[in-house]
Amino acid sequence: MSVARDAQAADDGARPGRRPLLTATGLRKTYGTTPALDEADFSISPGEVVAVMGPSGSGKSTLLHCLAGIVRPDAGVVRYRDRELSAMPDAERSRLRRDEFGFVFQFGQLVPELTCLENVALPLRLGGVRRKEAERRATEWLERLEVAEVTRQRPGEVSGGQGQRVAVARALVTEPRVVFADEPTGALDSLNGERVMRLLTSAARDTGAAVVLVTHEARVAAYSDREVVVRDGRSRDLTREPAA
Amino acid sequence: MSAPHPERPARSEHPARSGSAAHDPFRVWARDLGLGMRFAVTGGREGWIRTLLTAVGVGLGVALLLTTAAVPAMLQARSDRTSARSTDGSGAEPTRPGPHTLLVEPANTTYRWYDITGDLFEPEGAEPPLPPGVSRMPGPGEMVVSPALASMLADPADRLLRERLPQHVVGTVGAAGLSGPKELLYYAGAHGLSQYVGMTRRIDRFGGGFPQDPWTPVLIVLLVIVFVVLLVPVGVFVATAVRFGGERRDRRLAALRLIGADSRTTRRIAAGEALCGALLGLVAGAAVFLGLRRAIGTFSLDQTSVFPSDMTPAPELAALIAVAVPVAAVLVTLLALRGVVIEPLGVVRGATPRRRRLWWRLLVPAAGLAMLYPLIGTVAATGPASSVNRPQVAAGAVLLLLGLTTLLPWLVQTVVARLGGAGPVPWQLASRSLQLSSGVAARTVSGITVAVAGAIAVQAVFAGVAGQFTHDTGQDPASAQMAVDIPVRDGSQVKRVVGAFRTTEGVRQVMGTAESGAADLGAAARARDAARSGHGEQAEDDLSTTGITVGDCATLRQVARIGSCSPGSVFLVTGLYGSPPDPLLTPGHRLDLSVPGTPGATGDGPRPWTIPASARTVTGETDATGYERSGVLATPEALDPDLLQAPQARIAITLDPGVPDAEDLVRNTAVRIDPSDPTTTLHATQEAQRYVSLRRGLMIGAVAVLVMIGASLLVSMLEQLRERRRLLATLVAFGTRRRTLGLSVLWQAAVPMALGLVLAVAGGLGLGAVLLRVVNESVGFDWASVAVMAGAGAGVVVLVTLLSLPPLWRMMRPDGLRTE
Amino acid sequence: MSIGHTFLGLLESGPRHGYDLKRAFDERFGQDRPLAYGQVYSTLARLLKNGLVVVEGIEPGGGPERKRYAVTDAGVTDVEDWLARPERPEPYLHSTLYTKVVLALLTGRSAADLLDSQRSEHLRLMRELTRRKTDGDLADQLVCDHALFHLEADLRWLELTAARLDDLAKEVRS
Incomplete structure (x- = not known):
């Protein structure tokens, strides 16, 4: 990482808006012999909510994993604020995920042994924030996501909707620049799904976070600003293509 | 384990439907266990992995149990073979040479850290007995060796060993004559063995002899405890192994509840799955045991090796293992599922686990203590081994140890x-x-x-x-590391022997004395007369004797507080261990240096010698070899060692720690003089x-x-x-x-x-x-x-x-x- | 739903008589209500007038039954534009969308593309409704939710249909 690039990145952070925050070009990823991504492109700007849609097995989740630096693509480049994410060593990508990204998944994301409060405080504590301070901020987020009542309970003792809102609180507690949400409402009924989406998108808009939202549900995708369709590992950004 | 009792309503229904499969507890059990076993092998990859894990775990435990079960038989077989080749005799040895007699001298030796068992043989007739596993008697300059010793002798790196045992190898000792496949053993032919010198004895057959080192009650307690301490963890381990993968299994069982199995059925199915793992484990354990058994002949641990054929578990113990392990698997599974409620929609373990109670957990170790308490002070250091109540000791120890496993979850x-x-x-x-x-x-x-x-x-x-x-x-390895005791023909040979060790590489210092005995001159003459008239033995036994030690001043200083000493000095050590002064040991007393009845000394005439008037009484001291002398200590100038009858060269050697093989070099020197290896390494x-x-x-x-x-x-x-x-x-x-x-x-x-x-x-x-x-x-x-x-x-x-x-x-x- | 566009699409696979067109239409799209002859000929007359079809040949014997119609280049372009143009999302759109999907497949065009652009159009409206719902009162929410669920249902149905027909088309082509 050159000094010039770092300077550019800092500069980029200073003026949010038009410049893309996270871009991907020509991503390829194969699991075994099955191609999951095949020349996929993507881009998201600060504060933007982008829905990634497509049928199951189309490569949506793989795209998200590549964008978030969880998986290294076989080919192609992922850039985050002018730094090449796809070329970073694991430790650096981990740091980035800890400090600048947030995650919400469909299942099994809360640590079952920890209380909800401890779960939300966990990313802050992993980043070195002291326990008291971390739990104070976690409490604020739990309130903001309307789940203050489960603070002391364990994930196994709360409802699916509450659990998912706790997960959203955990994703947002570090005030990340990008939130990656993979089917965040997949296990919820409509009402709870709506509530999670409303809270997620409004909180993200308040903090200026960009949201990459993987979903196959149009009603969920309707909370986005724009959608990208992944089909057979290729992505299409229809919002950008002028309709015929 | 008792079959589940049907609930009350079911029992009232019973007569009406007696014989129907659903209500016959044995049928129900058989059906559910069978179903569980089918699930264990057809449960897809997960089920297989679980079953395999259990099988491997149980298999390891079973292998260890089988090995333990084989130990008693193994020890028995070994001791049978070693006693069959024993030359210790039972006290009924022939006294005169015959066509079937054989002179035997033990010639055990040590090479580096290997202990080598050996005997020197000299047949006295045409048909000497042969030790087990040997087909021909080695002649002088020949030997038969165990296979392990043969390969060691063939190794150029073990040149020093070859020097120790230079005899020509003419055959090998078969398994029947060995305690284990890696035992180091040789039988060498010799000539000139004398029944009355050293440890030589005359035998007409091998085997017999008294068992040595018997089991004392304390050893029995130790043995019981060792078995308990080794087997209880194995039991705990087997119990853990049948629970491998339990959580996934519970989830699978929940699916069965959904389709209508009641909670008892699911438990029985779970037990069936565990049973399958345990049975596979039995097979695996038997296989591991057999593999171990096959492999065990190829290595030795701390010089102990075992023949595969010796490692055979007692049939009743093997049967017990074959039954107890599967039963334990079923019991443990049922017990483990006690706290788990498998509901149709999942497994409920309770959000907050129930608090464990302490009182019943304390009962188990308390029961163990209660069993051991009455035994306090009852086991003596000596006495019959059967005086120990083994079951009580074992049960007490087992309960105490198992009590820890009941206390641990609470803690x-x-x-x-x-x-x-x-x-x-x-x-x-x-x-x-x-x-x-x-x-x-x-x-x-x-x-x-x-x-x-x-x-x-x-x-x-x-x-x-x-x-x-x-x-x-009483030995002092700090001042001397080896002792050599060699019977020699006469006193002048002592000097030669000492000289041989002095010139051996790695030897720093050699102290040598020539030792023999003496009796009162008059009493000895009377004993000889009695022997001639045929009543010798009693007279010879009644003869009181004293020790004679000949060495130079420097050497004598090591064995007694002699004060001033010059060539020609004589000292008397008497009153050893607080006994009254020996009347023989007074200056001017006339002694006979040829003691009648001494083995190998028959037919000698008297050798009179008078204790000089200058002889001083001094206090004796234990020398570095742990030997304390009494009697006459004389310088060679005062008592010519050639006068001594059948003397013993008693030598203490101080080694040079810088020479790596010094001990073996000394032993090699020793066997050149006396092939029975008269050396001892000193230990405190x-x-x-x-x-x-x-x-x-x-x-x-x-x-x-x-x-x-x-x-x-x-x-x-x-x-x-x-x-x-x-x-x-x-x-x-x-x-x-x-x-x-x-x-x-x-x-x-x-x-x-x-x-x-x-x-x-x-x-x-x-x-x-x-x-x-x-x-x-x-x-x-x-x-x-x-x-x-x-x-x-x-x-x-x-x-x-x-x-x-x-x-x-x-x-x-x-x-x-x-x-x- | 546009009968004219559907005829043009059907004619892409080859010239047909008016009667054939009616029958093909009834089979695939008519559901319970077959087209009236009158509507068939008036539609064909309009297409002729606009130059989207031509009469390719008249078979001996005379009468309207003998006319064979063929699609013109302008006709093909017209169908293409129609297929590519997403429908205004509104409830009960399915018959039009269905027709479009079948026609796309019949004419070797990609149903997925059609679907993607339609989804994009649906989402545009759904975003609008979602925004209105988030900002509005309970009555707004109920109304918007009703529309949202219908739009979503249409999309899902369309997606399923496209997937099934895609599979079918693959089977047919292979």
């Missing part, structure tokens, strides 16, 4: 409940996880807890009774053989148990990690460092381990203290070895945790996020 739960969520993230993750599943945590370390507690107790007892089995030799203490082999057995067993427990710990650890695969992947996704997760796994293992070790130390010390009182020893502990035992337990846990880290890293790859 772990109580302690981790107090751990706050404070502290760094790894600690928080670990302590929270322990709070939620303290039972699993306690179970994983219960095996090691029992093993360590047993080891501490047994070590304490071993240390406590060591005094009974270790005796002071000596331990009883049975005690040593029991301790060695304990060590071997303890290592095997620790390895096995470590393996089971690893399996259950990996299993727990696999259960959390998705969660781990999520944690990694949001940037958790590997170090954080690794540390949390370490803490999660370390906390229960620490608690387990505390309990193990407490329980081990308690059991040790009780057992020490049982064998009438004062209670005391060697804290260093307690620490070593606890450390070994901790080491296993740390090692296992480290071994589980690479799979953890692999599981932390983001693949875990992919939906299957």
Whole structure:
């Protein structure tokens, strides 16, 4: 990482808006012999909510994993604020995920042994924030996501909707620049799904976070600003293509 | 185990439907167990893995049990063979040469750290007996050797050994004549053996003799405890193994509830699955045992090797294992499912685990104590082995040790409940996880807890009774390291022998005396007269004798406080061990240096010698070889050693520590003079053989148990990690460092381990203290070895945790996020 | 739903008589209500007038039955534009969308593309409704939810249909 690039990145952070925050070009990823991504492109700007849609097995989740630096693509480049994410060593990508990204998944994301409060405080504590301070901020987020009542309970003792809102609180507690949400409402009924989406998108808009939202549900995708369709590992950004 | 009682309404229905399959408890059991066994093998990859894990775990345990069951027969077979080749005799040896007699002189020797058994043979007739496994009698300059010794002799690196045993190898000793396949043994032909010199004896057959080193009651207690301490962890381990993968199985059973199985049926099905694993484990265990049995002939441990054919478990013990293991598997499964409610929609373990109660958990160890308490002070150091109530000792110790496994879950739960969520993230993750599943945590370390507690107790007892089995030799290895005792023809040979050792490489100093005996001159003459008239034996026995030692002043100074000394000095040592002064030992007394009746001295005439008037009475001292002399100490100028009858050259050798093979060089010199290897290496203490082999057995067993427990710990650890695969992947996704997760796994293992070790130390010390009182020893502990035992337990846990880290890293790859 | 566009699409696979067109239409799209002859000929007359079809040949015997119609280049372009143009999302759109999907497949065009652009159009409206719902009162929410669920249902149905027909088309082509 050159000094010039770092300077550019800092500069980029200073003026949010038009410049893309996270871009991907020509991503390829194969699991075994099955191609999951095949020349996929993507881009998201600060504060933007982008829905990634497509049928199951189309490569949506793989795209998200590549964008978030969880998986290294076989080919192609992922850039985050002018730094090449796809070329970073694991430790650096981990740091980035800890400090600048947030995650919400469909299942099994809360640590079952920890209380909800401890779960939300966990990313802050992993980043070195002291326990008291971390739990104070976690409490604020739990309130903001309307789940203050489960603070002391364990994930196994709360409802699916509450659990998912706790997960959203955990994703947002570090005030990340990008939130990656993979089917965040997949296990919820409509009402709870709506509530999670409303809270997620409004909180993200308040903090200026960009949201990459993987979903196959149009009603969920309707909370986005724009959608990208992944089909057979290729992505299409229809919002950008002028309709015929 | 009793068959489940039908509930009351069902019983009232019974007569109406008697004979129907659904109500015949045996049929129901058979059906559900069979179903479970089918699930175990057809449950897809998961089911298979689970069954395999159980089978491997149970298999290891079964292999160890079978090995233990083979030990008594193995010991018996070995002792049968060694006593069949014994030349010790039973006191009924022929006194005169005949066509079937053989002169035998034991010629055991030591090469480096190898003990080599050997005998020198000299047939006196045409048809001497042959030892087992030998087909032809080696002639002079020839020998037959065991296969292991043969290959050692052929190794150029063991040149010194070849010099020790230069005889021509003319055959090998077969298995029938060996204790184990790697035993080092030779029989060499000799000539000029004399029945009355050294250890030579005349035999007309091999075998017989008195058993040596019998089992004392204390040894019996030790033996029982060693078996308990080794087998209880195996039992705990087998119980853990049948629970491998239990959580997944429970989820599968929930699906069965959904389609209408009642909760008893699911339990029986679970038991059937465990039964299948246990049966496969039996087969695997038998296979491992057979493999071990085949392999065991190829290696030796601490000079002990075992013939595969000796390692045959007693049939009744093997049958017991074959029945007890599957039954235990079913029982353990039923017991384990007691606290689990399998509902159609999942497994309910309760959000907050129920509090464990202490009182009944204390009952088990209390019962053990109650059984041992009446035995306190009842086991004597000597006496008949049958005086020990073995079942009571064993049951008491087993209950005390098992009591630790019942106490441990309570202890772990109580302690981790107090751990706050404070502290760094790894600690928080670990302590929270322990709070939620303290039972699993306690179970994983219960095996090691029992093993360590047993080891501490047994070590304490071993240390406590060591005094009974270790005796002071009085030797001083600091001033001399080897002693040589060689019978020589006459006094001048002593000088030659001493000279031979002086010129041996690696020898720093040699002290040599010529020793013999003497009697009152008049009494000796009377004894000779009596012998001629045919009443010799009684007179010879009544003859009082005294010792004669001839050496120069420097040498005599080592054996008594002689004060001033010059050539020609004579000293008298009398009143040894507080006995009254010997009337023979007065200046001017006339002695006969040829004692009638001395072996090998028949027919000699009298050799009169007068104690000079200048002889001074002095106090004797123990020399470096642990030998204390009494009688006449004379310089060669005062008493010509050539006058001595059948003298003994008694030599103490100080070695040069800088010469690596000094001991073997000295032995090589010694066998050139006397092929029976008259050397001894000096040790300050000596331990009883049975005690040593029991301790060695304990060590071997303890290592095997620790390895096995470590393996089971690893399996259950990996299993727990696999259960959390998705969660781990999520944690990694949001940037958790590997170090954080690794540390949390370490803490999660370390906390229960620490608690387990505390309990193990407490329980081990308690059991040790009780057992020490049982064998009438004062209670005391060697804290260093307690620490070593606890450390070994901790080491296993740390090692296992480290071994589980690479799979953890692999599981932390983001693949875990992919939906299957 | 546009009968004219559907005829043009059907004619792409080859010239047909008016009667054939009616029958093909009834089979695939008519559901319970077959087209009236009058509507067939008036539609064909309009297409002729606009130059989207031509009469390719008249078979001996005379009468309207004998006329064979063929699609012109302008006709093909017209169908293409129609297929590519997403429908205004509104409830009960399915018959039009269905027709479009079948026609796209019949004429070897990609149903997925059609679907993607339609989804994009649906989402545009759904975003609007979602925004209105988030800002509005309970009555707004109920009304918007009703529309949202219908739009979503249409999309899902369309997606399913496209997937099934895609599979079918693959089977047919292979």
